[in-house]
Amino acid sequence: MNTEQETGEKPNISIKNLDITYNYENDSEEVKAARDINLDIKNGEIVSLVGESGSGKSTIGSSILNLLPKDTLTRGKIQLDGKNLLELPENDIREIRGKDISKIFQDPMGRLNPLMTVEQHFIELLNEHTDFGKEKAIEKSIDALNDVGIPPNRFEDYPHEFSGGMRQRIMIALALVLNPRILIADEATTSLDVVVQSQILNLLRDVTEKYNTSILNITHNLGVVAEISDRVVVLYGGKVVEKGSAEEIFHKPKHPYTKGLINSVIGLDTEELEWVEGTPPDLVNPPSGCPFHPRCPQVMEKCKKQFPEQTGFNDSHKTWCHLYES
Amino acid sequence: MNEKRNIKLWVKNLKKYYPTIENPLKKLIKGQEYVKAVDDISFEIKKGEVFGLVGESGSGKTTVGENLLMLQKPTEGQLYYEINEEIKKEILEAEKNGNKEKINKLNKKHSLRKRKNLRKLRKDIQMIFQDPSAALNPSMTVFESILHPAKIHKIGDTKEERKQKVYNMMEEVGLTPVERFKDKYPRDLSGGERQRVIIARAMILEPTFLVADEPVAMLDMSIRSKILNLLMKLKEEFGLTILFITHDLxxxxxxxxxxGIMYLGKIMELGKTKEIFENPKHPYTKSLMRAIPRADPRERERDKNLPEGEIPDPIDMPQGCRYHPRCLEATSKCGWGPRDLKEHIENNLLKIYDEEEIEEMEFNFKEDKENNKLEIHDKKEICNYLEKKKKEDTPLMNAIKETNKNQNKLTIKFKKPKEPKRKETETRAACFYN
Incomplete structure (x- = not known):
């Protein structure tokens, strides 16, 4: 089933046949949040996971660093350096968090410790993962802050003394100070104003270029996706329904859901309101066959019975839709 | 009579200041400080139009909305509801002549702040909130939520009639089939459905004026348009006037x-939507337009030319034009002062000193707001830097009126700041350029 092409370059991280089920074997109803996800991210590549709330995008992001609740069932593989992250013991995952893979979130204030200065945040992180002396640690931190445009005299300030955009810059500096190979950005610019959002997106693109970091960008905002992604993966109801380069997804979308999603974006050149009819799927009892079939304007009989096979248009552009099966 | 009242709402010199809580001693010394959330704004909304108030977070747009509904009491200013040009003229005239008695009389008759029967008016002015889950009572079913205001305002004569009205309204907003939705609780609904309940709850009172505060910001992209479409449909059907508050241009x-484009409590630019988009005047408006992310990777390399930094602290508002520190088109007369210079030096420390030096340094800047000057002590390097920098033709440097070097102290004095005003009829943007 998994036929992610081998284009020579080895992926940085590789997700294979990932299934995630919440409330597994406890009293509540099982929620099938992600089903059979396959995804490779190459070095220095920015890949965006797009979908509505409940599509499974954040769940996938959290599974990589093992940040899901205890009674969650994860099956499949998330491979980094030949290790399956899903099977690593907690101690080993701790080693990886913040060092090989780091994550930034929507709300930076909620992630920074209000009782610690910026300096203390850096020192704590560097002590955990390196044996730098204090001097080297400070030097490293100031370099990282410089990269994100925070002046060095703010080093001893507390989080509340910064504005929202500055806090997000500090989070990015913290996430990048150890030169991780992968940065997971979960709605990292969603709560910021457009101008600041645009600044942060530029910043993310610059630093990844500089350090060859890969980004897994998780968002529902298609504008943000178009601004920074190399490749885009579209999720619906816990399934990947289409993936391709940013150009392919925005200019040659194939899956009816992708088309609907792109048409419903309200941009400066929008003249008429368009939307996708219906409501998001119930993940306790996901729709049979293709999860999008109850909302799909081009639904066919077999869509209700069977999830479609992959159709590839070229090496990068693929969709899972019966319309394109030969 | 109402037909002739073609001005639905005239917001006149509205101010909303929040006192900052500080210790009494400091208050004595410095005086009470305020967050000027809304700082003297005026605009009118014509009957039947959709007026948009656009701004970043912290611009005061939501505060304006809440003041209109008297959910908060304005600090100053009046909100004249359902008036016409004649009444407006009368008010302006009375104000010009200083006729306080007449102003009071007119205010009592027309201003929301002074009118007695506010509760009746509340039925006429309804609000839709951003977060549909927070605005619904989790223990009320859809039916109960929509029925509740109808009961309070005695809509419909009998129980049966009220019930029918609720059902009709549910159909109107697309909560159909009614049977399936009426007994559901908010937690059983999707975000879009919850927002429909909120819209139905507002519309059941048959309002004529709707304040919609970010009604789609929390919804998924794929259904935002559908909710907006519903609002527009209702507007046509019920002849609504809408104040639409949003961050999304x-x-x-x-x-x-x-x-109207708001920034830090002020309207920076106001005009017909078409005109503003075809020919934005205020540099802030232009920046906002450039910054909007485009859902097209081909536009990625467009010239964005972003302003620096973020919306500043409203307690300590920049002097002069409040946008000047971030403005890309600022000139020397836009209100530069000691704080801007201090910030400039701080941001360029790495150019002046080595990293190690900075860590051990204490900086003695003394800001004198009253006289608009900055004092710098004991820092030869900074003096030298400024000497060089002053020759450059930047707005900040050009705004310096005089510099005094006295032993170890450098005093830099700036020109007196002025704030650009947007005169209601003559100019669209509050900017010295226009």
Whole structure:
């Protein structure tokens, strides 16, 4: 089933046949949040996971660093350096968090410790993962802050003394100070104003270029996706329904859901309101066959019975839709 | 009579200041400080139009909305509701002549702040909130939520009639089949459905004026348009006037007849939507338009030319034009002062000193707001840097009136700041350029 092409370059991280089920074997109803996800991210590549709330995008992001609740069932593989992250013991995952893979979130204030200065945040992180002396640690931190445009005299300030955009810059500096190979950005610019959002997106693109970091960008905002992604993966109801380069997804979308999603974006050149009819799927009892079939304007009989096979248009552009099966 | 009242709402010199809580001693010394959330704004909304108030977070747009509904009491200013040009003229005239008695009389008759029967008016002015889950009572079913205001305002004569009205309204907003939705609780609904309940709850009172505060910001992209479409449909059907509060210029462009762009409690630009988008005047408006992310990777390399930094602290508002520190088109007369210079030096420390030096340094800047000057002590390097920098033709440096070097102290004095005003009829943007 998994036929992610081998284009020579080895992926940085590789997700294979990932299934995630919440409330597994406890009293509540099982929620099938992600089903059979396959995804490779190459070095220095920015890949965006797009979908509505409940599509499974954040769940996938959290599974990589093992940040899901205890009674969650994860099956499949998330491979980094030949290790399956899903099977690593907690101690080993701790080693990886913040060092090989780091994550930034929507709300930076909620992630920074209000009782610690910026300096203390850096020192704590560097002590955990390196044996730098204090001097080297400070030097490293100031370099990282410089990269994100925070002046060095703010080093001893507390989080509340910064504005929202500055806090997000500090989070990015913290996430990048150890030169991780992968940065997971979960709605990292969603709560910021457009101008600041645009600044942060530029910043993310610059630093990844500089350090060859890969980004897994998780968002529902298609504008943000178009601004920074190399490749885009579209999720619906816990399934990947289409993936391709940013150009392919925005200019040659194939899956009816992708088309609907792109048409419903309200941009400066929008003249008429368009939307996708219906409501998001119930993940306790996901729709049979293709999860999008109850909302799909081009639904066919077999869509209700069977999830479609992959159709590839070229090496990068693929969709899972019966319309394109030969 | 109402037909002739073609001005639905005239917001006149509205101010809303929040006192900052500080210790009494400091208050004595410095005086009470305020967050000027809304700082003297005026605009009017014509009957039947959609007026958009657009701004970043912290611009005061939501505060304006809440003041209109008297959910908060304005600090100053009046909100004249359902008036016409004649009444407006009368008010302006009375104000010009200093006729306090007449102003009071007119205010009592027309201003929301002074009118007695506010509760009746509340039925006429309804609000839709951003977060549909927070605005619904989790222990009320859809039916109960919509019925509740109808009961309070005695809509319909009998129980049966009220019930029918609720059902009709549910159909109107697309909560169909009614049977399936009426007994559901908010937690059983999707975000879009919850927002429909909120819209139905507002519309059941048959309002004529709707304040919609970010009604789609929390919804998924794929259904935002559908909710907006519903609002527009209701507007046509019920002849609504809408104040649409949003941070999203693109949405405002699509549905508003006129928009006002707010920044730090002030309206920076106001005009017909079409005119503003075809020919934005204020540098802030231009920046906002450039910054909107485009859902097209081909536009990625466009010239964005972003302003620096973020919306500043409203307690300590920049002097002069409040946008000047971030403005890309600022000139020397836009209000530069000691704080801007201090910030400039701080941001360029790495150019002046080595990293190690900075760590051990204490900086003695003394800001004198009253006289608009900055004192710097004991820092030869900074003096030298400024000497060099002063020769450059930047607005900040050009705004310096005089520099005094006295032993170890450098005093830099700036020109007196002025704030650009937007005169209601003559100019669209509050900017010295226009």
């Amino acid at each position: 693109a949405t405002a462009k699509l549905i508003c007849n006129r928009i």
